[in-house]
Amino acid sequence: MADRAEPRHGPMTEEDLRAAWVMEPPKLAGKVQVVDYDPAWPGLFQREAERIRAVLGERVVQLEHVGSTSVPGLAAKPIIDIMLIVPDSSDEPAYVPDLEAAGYVLVIREPDWYQHRCFKGPDTNVNLHVYSPGCPEIERYLIFRDRLRGHPDDRTRYQQVKRELAERNWTYVQEYADAKTEVVESIIARAREGGAGG
Numbered sequence: 001m002a003d004r005a006e007p008r009h010g011p012m013t014e015e016d017l018r019a020a021w022v023m024e025p026p027k028l029a030g031k032v033q034v035v036d037y038d039p040a041w042p043g044l045f046q047r048e049a050e051r052i053r054a055v056l057g058e059r060v061v062q063l064e065h066v067g068s069t070s071v072p073g074l075a076a077k078p079i080i081d082i083m084l085i086v087p088d089s090s091d092e093p094a095y096v097p098d099l100e101a102a103g104y105v106l107v108i109r110e111p112d113w114y115q116h117r118c119f120k121g122p123d124t125n126v127n128l129h130v131y132s133p134g135c136p137e138i139e140r141y142l143i144f145r146d147r148l149r150g151h152p153d154d155r156t157r158y159q160q161v162k163r164e165l166a167e168r169n170w171t172y173v174q175e176y177a178d179a180k181t182e183v184v185e186s187i188i189a190r191a192r193e194g195g196a197g198g
Helices: 014-020 041-059 096-101 136-150 152-166 173-179 181-197
Strands: 062-066 080-085 105-110 116-120 126-131
Touching (some): 041 062, 041 126, 062 136, 096 105, 136 152
């Protein structure tokens, strides 16, 4: 199957969620928990990074702390988002069994969306997102993270939207994530317009 070469347009439907999740997608049926920044989050990422590198060795092309927990001072869901780049994320036998042996659980498989895979962690609440080199999502994750780290105005604006959305009731966490699309895309667009000096 061909990889989809663009960001998602529009929110994921329940059918989309069920197709992507390896198991029944967990229902939230309430509010999303957004907490103040915790200075322990980078250390939790480092611990996971060491475990992943120990398990996969040279199969780790790139490993990054992404998402809101990677931005000092930003309120977030207390889930460590990690982006792992392997030589070919569609080649599950090359890395999935080793991650599973270390306690990671494959929860999402999206062959039509950049061959994305996602695992939950063995003992820390993590989302381990797996992609292949050259996937456009890699640049998007990093440009968004770095923009928020370096621009307090965008960080404040994003945090305000997150806190407002966290007050609503959602059936799935993905609905909350989809509701942030407009602010996320505007921040990424400003980062691209501004370049390195913006």
